[in-house]
Amino acid sequence: MSAANISSEPECISVLVADDTPMSTQLLVEALIRAKTFAVTESPLQSSDILAQVERTKPGIALISAKLGSSEAGGFQLTREIRASSPQTRVIVLLDSSEESAVVDAFRSGATGVFCRTEPFRLLAKCIQCVHNGQVWASSQELHYVLQALTEPALANRLNLNGNSLLSAREVDVVRCVSEGLTNREIAQRLKLTEHTVKNYLFRIFDKLGVSSRVEVVLYALNTRSGTRPSVPGSSRRHARPVPAAARPATSVPVTIRKTAT
Numbered sequence: 001m002s003a004a005n006i007s008s009e010p011e012c013i014s015v016l017v018a019d020d021t022p023m024s025t026q027l028l029v030e031a032l033i034r035a036k037t038f039a040v041t042e043s044p045l046q047s048s049d050i051l052a053q054v055e056r057t058k059p060g061i062a063l064i065s066a067k068l069g070s071s072e073a074g075g076f077q078l079t080r081e082i083r084a085s086s087p088q089t090r091v092i093v094l095l096d097s098s099e100e101s102a103v104v105d106a107f108r109s110g111a112t113g114v115f116c117r118t119e120p121f122r123l124l125a126k127c128i129q130c131v132h133n134g135q136v137w138a139s140s141q142e143l144h145y146v147l148q149a150l151t152e153p154a155l156a157n158r159l160n161l162n163g164n165s166l167l168s169a170r171e172v173d174v175v176r177c178v179s180e181g182l183t184n185r186e187i188a189q190r191l192k193l194t195e196h197t198v199k200n201y202l203f204r205i206f207d208k209l210g211v212s213s214r215v216e217v218v219l220y221a222l223n224t225r226s227g228t229r230p231s232v233p234g235s236s237r238r239h240a241r242p243v244p245a246a247a248r249p250a251t252s253v254p255v256t257i258r259k260t261a262t
Helices: 003-008 020-033 047-057 074-084 100-108 123-130 142-147 154-157 171-180 184-191 195-208 214-226
Strands: 013-018 038-042 063-066 090-095 113-116 135-141 253-257
Touching: 013 020, 013 047, 013 123, 020 038, 020 123, 047 074, 047 100, 063 074, 074 090, 074 100, 090 100, 090 123, 100 113, 100 142, 113 123, 113 135, 123 135, 135 142, 171 184, 171 195, 171 214, 171 253, 195 214
Parallel strands: 013 038, 013 063, 063 090, 090 113, 135 253
Antiparallel strands: none
């Protein structure tokens, strides 16, 4: 086989699957293996064993059911532990339904995507590919849930290491406007500021939170509210604004907003 042919072959993505029962885990593993683009591993039964396997094998993707073990939300806790112990492993949380609380909890836990069992299986392979490429996988409604969660008062209470408020009251106002999808001009009109002032606020917010775009601000706030060290999955380039070099992380990646299955 020539070098050109080798380079054109798709990358094989390592995926660890942990569904809520051994049978459903095995079925998912067998189905993903047939896609021929994934190196799929069936997980152990216990969360502690799953975490140990992730730490040992460092899979690119961990496909984790929200319901694991005796807890209805055991998958969310495992997601937090995976993100803490193996940051390079991106987590997709399997949900029984796209309920608001489950979607928000998944992203708070550090998931990079959520996949609902009511969706066609063919989309799961695309979900894994997108998340592996550094994108966030969510439907428009699911992303709306995440944005809406930012309106909770807890955002104003973010503290830095010195115990002082991380964001000023006006910066919190700007973040809430961003969560509603307002443009810089619309934010300026609502808050009676100039667009230049709004841009300056955004630069300071990006710098304080260590992010580079609007969706990242939302996801950071959700993660920090749950008391975990956030792992910001990505951002939408449609909404991105120029960011000073000091406030810009190494990468900024898009959100994949999928259409709701009919």
